Amino acid sequence: MEWTINGARRSAEPDIRTTLLDLLREHLDLTGAKKGCDHGQCGACTVLIAPAGSEAGARRVLSCLCLAVMHQDDRITTIEGIADGAALHPLQRAFIAHDGYQCGYCTPGQICSAVGMLDEAAKGWPSHASAELAAPTLARAEIAERMSGNLCRCAAYPNIVDAIAEVAAA
Known part of the structure; x- marks a missing residue:
């Protein structure tokens, strides 16, 4: 399976029940999004997701509450992708x-x-x-x-x- 994360195509083979947060942290070594409550109540896992095929801007998403397979075609931005190279956002x-x-x-x-x-x-x-x-x-x-x-x-x-x-x- 593949995802577009921080502008790059990334692949992994997680279980279909894997949350987006666990995909990022455990399968792709993108550990910026944190596992706080794992119930969508703290916001530590917030990432930005832009729908596939849409020019709409990215929306805030609690990555602990969604399955990774739901977002294979979307554009995902984590804290690791916020900066522009060495220039901080x-x-x-x-x-x-x-x-x-x-x-x-x-x-x-x-x-x-x-x-x-x-x-x-x-x-x-x-x-x-x-x-x-x-x-x-x-x-x-x-x-x-x-x-x-x-x-x-x-x-x-x-x-x-x-x-x-x-x-x-x-």
Whole structure:
């Protein structure tokens, strides 16, 4: 079986019941996405998936909740594919500048989720906290709501929101 992950074709022969997270970590040695709760409640395993044959942007997906075989034709981006070579993604730089991580365990999922969230906001998709449905603005409460599916045991939330707000404003 083959997948397009971080722009490259990768192959493996996992059991058809293998989750996307286990494929990435155990079969392809892409260990950036973390196994936190394994129940879709913490967001540590968040990756970005763009549907096959679609020009639509990538959506945030909890890789522990989906089977790898479901995404063979899709374009998958993990934290390992966020940077452009040696040049860090703006969110990665902002997380460093704002100390948006403590232990770092949740950081890959936080960054992938933030990339997807910023794309959703740019498309004008409202959230539960959006004051305006037509053109949501990314105030601190809005960012916090949109990132609420990603938990940080170290409680670095204010720094994470600061990092995302900086990139959103740029």
